[in-house]
């Protein structure tokens with residue numbers, strides 16, 4: 001029995017270590033994919049080395065002392081060094097020196113990162129329970145959960161907290177550090193992506209039942225593709241062809257009260273939920289929790305808080321037939 005415990009005590013930490021070996025870890029902060037994340041990574045590495053040396057040294061001294069000075073019946077009391085001036089000065093001065101050395105690159109990085117970039121694409125990101133609103137006021141467009149950005153250009157993000165909401169924190173690990181979103185306040189961050197691609201992120205401040213479902217993603221395009229994306233987002237929604245299930249869905253959109261909460265440019269001006277004008281141009285929805293397809297949309301409309309606990313979109317008690325028509329309509333919103 002005793003032996004088994006000893007084996008467990010040795011194997012358990014090793015197993016824990018394996019957790020750091022994931023091959024596909026899209027939210028790995030240690031694999032920077034842009035200049036801001038890289039700058040932070042360049043700070044993490046030296047600080048980590050210093051911390052690791054201190055850790056090993058302190059642990060070694062602690063374990064050494066515990067063994068060397070352990071109680072023995074026949075041993076005399078060890079030499080008492082309490083109040084030794086030279087030792088006291090040494091262990092106050094050495095940590096102070098280490099902290100000072102770490103402070104120099106840290107402060108430099110903080111100042112570098114807070115410098116506002118020039119010629120940036122401006123985006124306002126608003127944190128809601130439990131989804132992200134992304135507004136591009138310069139282009140007059142609004143989307144949700146997917147932050148579309150061009151490569152090779154800084155994105156200057158204004159983070160705004162809805163005064164009636166709770167604290168959230170915006171984090172796309174491969175591109176930048178975390179930044180809190182405080183109700184009623186505005187903060188800033190900026191970053192740039194080296195390559196086109198999808199960079200996964202996450203709300204990183206506990207905000208309620210669906211905090212874990214409040215994901216986000218940055219979608220980086222080449223500058224040409226980004227322009228195409230912007231042009232498409234600026235179009236108003238086309239009316240559904242008369243006589244189709246989609247047209248019936250469009251009528252239901254107003255009749256069932258969807259219009260009061262959602263904007264569809266040319267149809268409605270609701271401001272409570274995400275702008276749906278170009279819903280189908282996204283690949284995920286509801287806080288980037290679900291892949292965007294007809295099956296997931298009908299599951300969503302059937303009972304939003306049922307599939308996403310705490311969601312602020314209510315269960316509207318829609319029939320299967322109404323859901324089918326609404327989904328047919330939503331699918332025209334590209």
Ligand SMILES: [Cu+2]
Nearest residue numbers: 203205207211
């Ligand atoms: Cu959260």
